[in-house]
Amino acid sequence: MSLDQSRDVPLAQRLERLGPDDYKTAILRLAETIDAPSAVHLESCVRCGLCAEACHYYLDDRDLKSIPAYKLNLIIRVFRRYLGSGGRLASGWLKTRDLDDREVREWIDVLFGRCTLCGRCALSCTMGINVPALVRKARGLLAAMGLVPDGLASTVAAAKETGNNMAIPREEWLETVSWLEEELQAEIGDPTARLPIDQQGATMLYVVNPREPKFYPLTLTAAAKVFHTAGESWTLPSTYFDVTNYAYFSGDDEVAGLIASRLKSEMERLATKTLVLSECGHGFSSNRWEAPDWLSQKTGYEVKSVLQVVADYVRTGRIKLDPERNPKTVTLHDPCQLVRLGGIVEEQRLILKRAVRDFVEMTPNREKNYCCGGGGGQLSMTAFTARRRSAGRVKARQIERTKAGVVASPCHNCLDQLAELNKQYRLGVKVKSVIELAAEALVLNKK
């Protein structure tokens, strides 16, 4: 059963329809996708359990199933049964398991429902096991069986079929951009300010989260304002503008590759030099780090986060920021995919230190920061909403302790989760993107 076929059938029904062929497909898929690093890591877990407190789910519910080693061992016991050493001979001693109905139900609940692929456990692991990479591979196996939870499956399908995860029609996208251009010109009093579309040969191709044109257009204007002030040569694409790639979360490499290839084709069509990604954690991780592997080729162009671009403007003086325009205390949430798994750590700090009067760090921060709870496709999987919000308590407490009035985050997924946590835990903060704060502090060039 492919993802497309399964999209309109609820997950519960898809589970009921599973037959022996589906399990065979899954095992074949497992054998295909396991590579040497995965096999080494699957042989390495010693079940010391020291990873427990690294996981925000475990810190919230203290449930055995939330311990990363438990999640990992769901995969290990099946891997050893079919592909590992001694799994058949010593199945009782090593507690190996057949992949069956009971097992896949637990995989869905635990590997989709109790993990955001944040990777914090990897840093805590005695053996250095890359747990999120293995959970993602296991999710891919479930995807091959058509068992991706409903909301995530439909988000991936929308992106696959329409070119963006919110199925925004091309006309609506172009109208929004045109309207935002007028708004920007009015705001800064400069009729030359533009949100260029399909500008051939521009230096940068800027791609955004569909959430921006759909619900938060001012974040798009904010970026445009910064680019305009810096005198940047940039463009938006008319067709494939979506920075996100939810197949990264469903584990479906084939669809992930298809989605990633569209941005590559836009880069080639417009002959642009650098692909610049809007504030999106997994959008960065998938386009910067994973896409070349999905496509089995080097990209041939630079892939950068907008944070890198704006931090460079600040360093080189192409833009000037006035921190007095953001007088409230601001703290920063580090998106896992951008920071811990992406390597963009200091750029957002440099921007904020110049753009706000009072910047305070959360504890812990940077690569050790806690996940907000919204990653890994959790925001789209409504079956796990209560668990997601509850696990977000860890982040909420972190925010509270900073006593900040504003929480900034360079990720639209995180911003959604933070906004929900703000309501649920009555944090009384404003939630903003880093580029929004930079745009608010921007000293405009006088003409």
Next chain:
Amino acid sequence: MTLLNWAVVLSGLYALAALTYLIFKARSFGPRSAYSTPQGSPSRGIIYALGRGMMPWEKESARLHIFTYMGGLLYHIGIFAGFAILLAKTLSVEIPPLLHEALRLCLALGLVSGLGLLFKRLLRPQVRRLSLPDDFGANIFVDIFLAAALATSSRPEVTPFFLAYSIFLLFYIPAGKIRHCFFFFYSRTLFGLFFGRRGVLPARPVER
């Protein structure tokens, strides 16, 4: 060398060969592609992963479980001491008295730590439920090895038992969890490679 000594040598060679086979078997799944351009230094990442990255001030889990962390360290030092004694007994090499006493101290501390870790695994419900029979077995087998090594270091009449038991342990090592003695270095290297390549670890200096 007696027949028993030769049997220890052969089982040691078997353990090394089997562990090497397991590593090659894992490698046979094929390399992971890496088409993206590195942002950091893979080699610095590996050095970090095998050194500073395991220290309590870098690793939260070690900090939060400092007694388990220290116990684990002492346990593994004890195991190395046990193998040093085994090597000396097998090859009938005399250990200098000072080194002999140091090894005995390591064995004693290792044994206490091993038993401590075993009780932790038994008494902490979540760790117990997380564990496989192999986890308990491996710990008990190694604890017996340490106790036998300690005994044989002061009472030569225990040596035949120590050697015979070591043959069993050497055969068990590749079969279960103790194989992590080889996989540990490979796994940590991969960790360093991944985070080093992405420029995450070691952390970059803070920009002012």
